[in-house]
Amino acid sequence: DVKVTQSSRYLVKRTGEKVFLECVQDMDHENMFWYRQDPGLGLRLIYFSYDVKMKEKGDIPEGYSVSREKKERFSLILESASTNQTSMYLCASSIRAGGSYEQYFGPGTRLTVT
Amino acid sequence: AQTVTQSQPEMSVQEAETVTLSCTYDTSESDYYLFWYKQPPSRQMILVIRQEAYKQQNATENRFSVNFQKAAKSFSLKISDSQLGDAAMYFCAYSDMRFGAGTRLTVKP
Numbered sequence: 001d002v003k004v005t006q007s008s009r010y011l012v013k014r015t016g017e018k019v020f021l022e023c024v025q026d027m028d029h030e031n032m033f034w035y036r037q038d039p040g041l042g043l044r045l046i047y048f049s050y051d052v053k054m055k056e057k058g059d060i061p062e063g064y065s066v067s068r069e070k071k072e073r074f075s076l077i078l079e080s081a082s083t084n085q086t087s088m089y090l091c092a093s094s095i096r097a098g099g100s101y102e103q104y105f106g107p108g109t110r111l112t113v114t
Numbered sequence: 115a116q117t118v119t120q121s122q123p124e125m126s127v128q129e130a131e132t133v134t135l136s137c138t139y140d141t142s143e144s145d146y147y148l149f150w151y152k153q154p155p156s157r158q159m160i161l162v163i164r165q166e167a168y169k170q171q172n173a174t175e176n177r178f179s180v181n182f183q184k185a186a187k188s189f190s191l192k193i194s195d196s197q198l199g200d201a202a203m204y205f206c207a208y209s210d211m212r213f214g215a216g217t218r219l220t221v222k223p
Contacts (some may be wrong), residue, residue, distance in 0.1 A: 004158075033211070040123070043213040058211065090159070095209055100147045100166070101212055105159040109195060 004106040005026070006091050012112045019078040021109050023091030032074035033103065034058075034066060037088040042072045049074055050096075081113045116141045118206055120214035127196045128222050134181075135217045136192045137206030142170075148189045149160075149180070149207040152200075159205070165189065196221050 007022035027031065031050050035043040035058075045058030047066040055066050063085060067075045074093075078085055088110050092103040117140045126135035135223045139148070150162040165173045165182050172180050177197075193200055201221045208215040 031210070035213075040213040040215055042118075042120075045211045048211065092159075101210065102149060102161040102164060105149075105151075107158050 004091060004093055004104050006089075006106040006109050008109050009107060010110050010112075012114065013078075013081050014114055015082060017081045017113075018077075019081050019113075021076040021078075021089055021091075021111070023074045023076070023093075023106055024072055025074075025093040025104070026072065027093070027104070028071065029093035029104070030071070031101075031103075032068065032077045033062075033092040033094075034074065035090045035092065036060070037090055037108070043090065046076065067095065071077040082113075083113050085111065086113045087111060115126045116143075116208045118208050118212050118214040120206055120217050122217045123215070124218045126211070126222060127193070127200075128219040129196055131196055132192060132194045133219065135193075135194055135204050135206075135219065136212055137189045137191070138191065139187050139206070139208050139212075141208065142185070147209055148180075150178070150180070150189075150191045151205045151207060151213075152205040153205065154199075155202070162204070163191065164204060193219075198223060 005024045034046040034061045035047045049055045049068045090108040094101040094103045119138045146167045148165045150161045153159040163175045177194045179192045203216045207215045
């Protein structure tokens with residue numbers, strides 16, 4: 001079975017802190033994604049990556065950056081956390097590009113910024 | 115840009131009954147894929163069913179089936195013989211990056 005893991009289930013950070021969210025997949029998937037999930041808004045794409053060291057902005061990249069140094073790992077970075085970044089963050093991976101392949105999701109990280 | 119609309123924030127169904135969740139989308143493309151995902155409480159999101167737009171036949175997976183109306187840009191999910199374990203958030207998705215707001219399904223015993 002494909003497994004996508006995220007470094008923390010719950011995280012509490014202070015405003016202005018730099019925050020790292022880590023995601024690891026074990027099935028050699030080329031695509032990896034970061035979403036935030038908010039009630040009434042569904043999942044919104046922050047960034048995605050279709051290869052090592054490659055990244056593309058999604059719909060809401062402001063305030064975030066990403067890093068993909070190894071194929072299995074995709075990190076989301078909040079450069080200076082703000083209260084409006086309090087949310088559930090979901091990582092996902094899929095085999096390759098084209099939009100035709102299902103995504104496999106991690107358990108999510110619930111981030112609270114105080 | 116493509117948009118996905120789920121107009122039912124919440125739905126409820128009696129155990130063993132049938133329920134239909136609605137989804138509409140907007141696109142100018144002719145070839146694409148549509149998905150329904152399920153997110154149980156405090157558990158990981160998983161794929162329920164997938165539909166390829168060029169296939170006219172509606173996809174089915176056991177008790178789950180879709181009604182895909184390409185011209186109307188509609189993609190509804192039907193759950194037959196509902197079970198308590200079907201209680202979850204359901205998300206409609208266009209290809210691999212565009213999700214709807216979700217529908218919370220409650221199953222009453």
